[in-house]
Structures are given as C-alpha cells and as structure tokens.
Amino acid sequence: MADSNITIASLSAAGGPGVVTLSWVTVGGGAGCLNYLALKSVEVWSSATNNRGSATKAGEGVSIFAHTGLTGTATRYYWVRAVDTSGNLGDFFPASATAGIAGTPTRALGPGQVTNDDLAGAIDAAVKLLDASITNAKIVNLSVEKLLAGTINAAVSMTSALISGGSITGGRINIAGTSYAFPVIFLNPNMGAGLNGLHLFQTGNTSESAALFDHNGNGPSNHGLRARNRNISLPSSQWPSGIVGAANGYAFFSEYGGYGPFTGQHSAMIDKGEADFPLGSIVCDREVLARLDVNDTLTRVALSEQAQDATAVGVVASRAPFDPHDLIGGLGPQPPGRFTESTPQERLANGMLRRQRLARLYDHLIINSVGEGQVLVCGRGGDLAAGDLICTSTLRGVGMRQPSQTLGGHPIDLVTNHTVARVREPVAFTDPDEVKLVSCIYLCG
Numbered sequence: 001m002a003d004s005n006i007t008i009a010s011l012s013a014a015g016g017p018g019v020v021t022l023s024w025v026t027v028g029g030g031a032g033c034l035n036y037l038a039l040k041s042v043e044v045w046s047s048a049t050n051n052r053g054s055a056t057k058a059g060e061g062v063s064i065f066a067h068t069g070l071t072g073t074a075t076r077y078y079w080v081r082a083v084d085t086s087g088n089l090g091d092f093f094p095a096s097a098t099a100g101i102a103g104t105p106t107r108a109l110g111p112g113q114v115t116n117d118d119l120a121g122a123i124d125a126a127v128k129l130l131d132a133s134i135t136n137a138k139i140v141n142l143s144v145e146k147l148l149a150g151t152i153n154a155a156v157s158m159t160s161a162l163i164s165g166g167s168i169t170g171g172r173i174n175i176a177g178t179s180y181a182f183p184v185i186f187l188n189p190n191m192g193a194g195l196n197g198l199h200l201f202q203t204g205n206t207s208e209s210a211a212l213f214d215h216n217g218n219g220p221s222n223h224g225l226r227a228r229n230r231n232i233s234l235p236s237s238q239w240p241s242g243i244v245g246a247a248n249g250y251a252f253f254s255e256y257g258g259y260g261p262f263t264g265q266h267s268a269m270i271d272k273g274e275a276d277f278p279l280g281s282i283v284c285d286r287e288v289l290a291r292l293d294v295n296d297t298l299t300r301v302a303l304s305e306q307a308q309d310a311t312a313v314g315v316v317a318s319r320a321p322f323d324p325h326d327l328i329g330g331l332g333p334q335p336p337g338r339f340t341e342s343t344p345q346e347r348l349a350n351g352m353l354r355r356q357r358l359a360r361l362y363d364h365l366i367i368n369s370v371g372e373g374q375v376l377v378c379g380r381g382g383d384l385a386a387g388d389l390i391c392t393s394t395l396r397g398v399g400m401r402q403p404s405q406t407l408g409g410h411p412i413d414l415v416t417n418h419t420v421a422r423v424r425e426p427v428a429f430t431d432p433d434e435v436k437l438v439s440c441i442y443l444c445g
Contacts, residue, residue, distance in 0.1 A: 006082035008093035013103030020067045020103035040085045050077045052097035070105040263371035264445050267328045268301045269362035280376040280437050281397035284311040290330040298330030303397035308418040312392050312444050314367030315375045322364040324355035369445025375421050377438045379429025389413050390421040420444050
C-alpha cells in the first residue's frame, strides 16, 4: 500500500517538436488537507519500452510536465505518482507496469542544426538541395543510411580526408592532391580473408569496361595502370608488380617476377555458316582480314582438316557473333557511340563500314595459342604419354599424337612448324576416332 493517499485519476500525453507534454488529474492533497499531507509534486517516469521496470525519472510537476530534449519520433511510455510534502509516495498511474501512457514527439530542427534522425525524414523528394553549399564545418556526422530516398544533383568536389562506408552512385568525383603531392585513395588494409580491397562492378553495354585508365601525362614512361603486390615477407626489391598501358612500348610489363595463370589468346574470325563445333577444336589460318600495325593483325580461320597442318594457329576457347563495336585487335580503336556518325565519310573514317561488313560475314573466335589449357585429341596417332607433342589430324578440328622423327637411327620428338601443343597427361584410346579433351601446353602462338 502506498504511503500517500493522493492518487492520480488520469494521465494524458501530447507530442510536439522534440517534446512530449504530460498533464494529469490528482485526487486528494488539496484544500482542507493537513499541511504535511498536502500535494508537493507529481513524479514523471519514462521508458523507451512499455515496461515500467526499465523506466527512469524524467522530472516532476504539479499539474503538467514537458519532457524536452527528445530527438526523432520514437514513442515513449509514461507513469506518474504523487509526492506529498512529507515525502510520502502515492501509487503509480497507470497501475499496470506494462500499460504506460504513450507519447510521441515530432521532429524538431534546432537553430542551424540538422540531426541524423531529422535528415532521415527531411529529404523525401527527388531534389531538395538545389543550390546549397555544405561545408565540412556544417557536416559533423552523416551516415550513408540517412540518405535513402531521392537524388541530389550537384557537382561535388570531395577534399575531405575520409569517406567512411556506403556507396557512391554515378556522378563525377575529383580528388585533389594531398600532402603526399599526388592524389591518394587509401583502402582499409585490415581486410578479412577472401575479401577484395576494391571491387568494380558495372552492367553496361557491349564492349564497355568496368574500369578504363587514361594517363594524360607527357613523360617518357607513362603508365595507364601500375600495380604492386607489397608482400611484407619480401624485401621491396622483390615485390611482384605489373604495368598495364603504353609503358616503354609494352601493353603490359611485369616489373618483378612472373604472372599467372597464363593463357595467351588471339582474336580471329570464322564464317557464320560454319556449323557449331566443340570448344578445344583446332583452327588454321586462311586469310588476313585486317592489318593495324606491326603488333596487330586479324585473320579468318577454319577448322583443321589435314594432318600436320603448319597453318594451325590455336584452339578455340569461345565463339560469339561479332558486334561492330567490339574492342578487337587488328581493327583499331573502339568506335565511339552506337552508329552516331552522321555521314558515310565519318563512318568510313573510323572503320565502321569495315566492321559492319565483318559482322555480316563472320563470328568472333577467341583462340588459345600459348600457355596452359586443353585441346581435343583423337587416337589416330596412337595413345599419348605425358610430354608427347600434338599436331592436327585428318579428323576435322581434332589433333593427334605428332609422329616422331628419326635422328641417328633413334626416334626423337621435335617441336616443328606444325606442332600445336605438348601433352601433360597420359591418355589411352579405345578407337582411332575416339576424341578426348586433353590437358596441354600450347605451342603454336
């Protein structure tokens, strides 16, 4: 039983900007009451959950109390009890510990201040900031989940030392130099196992790259991309690294060590009318279709059909219709746009007419010519041992064991102009025309 006979008859809560205002009606403790039993005040207890056991005292009042300093729009729950002038406490109202009176504040914007919770509801349309300037001093803490709806269209220059978390979609970011005298982007070095430091992902159109590096300098050794694997277990002089771009004449240059896995490939064209054939088939050169410079040519190929064909150039890794905008060796730079040239002269100038003709006649092949891979082989040359050489056979698109030559009365295997590959595993055939996909090292590139 409570020490005070003063009770609370009712309690109401009304939300306002950053405040919940509470009012109540008391019974007892009024006029005619002994002074030491008169009402002194009413305690207000508040909790974020409807459980008085977790409530804390928010303050006191006689008939009204304003619970101020609230942010966001989270509902709070309230209980009140009377205190007489002798310090005696009355019963809580509501009596139930799980029947608190709910009060919900509305969002409030203080002078010159926008909180995270306020921002979550303040930007609710496509464009709310048109010509605003927000400096570092005005943004203290902004987490990415607070910008969920709409689009902010602006030319953004980010010179802050840190962008923490979140995603940047579209737009252009110019990063100025730092005290290091060059622009630097640091990625968190404390990555977990199996995670990438940087993942570039895009779903663009045909022949568009996830990343394109342009170096516009004029030095003697400009690099489109330089990569270093800073293996801390090795001295810096042994760090494996590579350069991608026109660096001293190389499209790719490995500064230290090797790189792999390695399979060297060529582009080639094959007649659209050629029936489907399995990957791993051997193809031979038939004619040169395009010459770009001393580094790049493009040929038309066909499936091999005769034994020990010296024109064998590789093994098919993929086949697809040729798109005139594909980036392909031997045809020069990738044409801009999609048929945006306004005159035939412009289309001819960038090679589009030739590309369109090729697209009508041929499919695009990627063929493996050096490095590791597999090749289709039949039993017409006999069973295979690891290390045997492969050449073309009379079975269309399929290789066989290269016949040995005799030197001083002894058989010897020599890499010749018709060698396609070297076998890396033993293979037995039950029939001369049985065909198997065999692991190999390509030797015709």
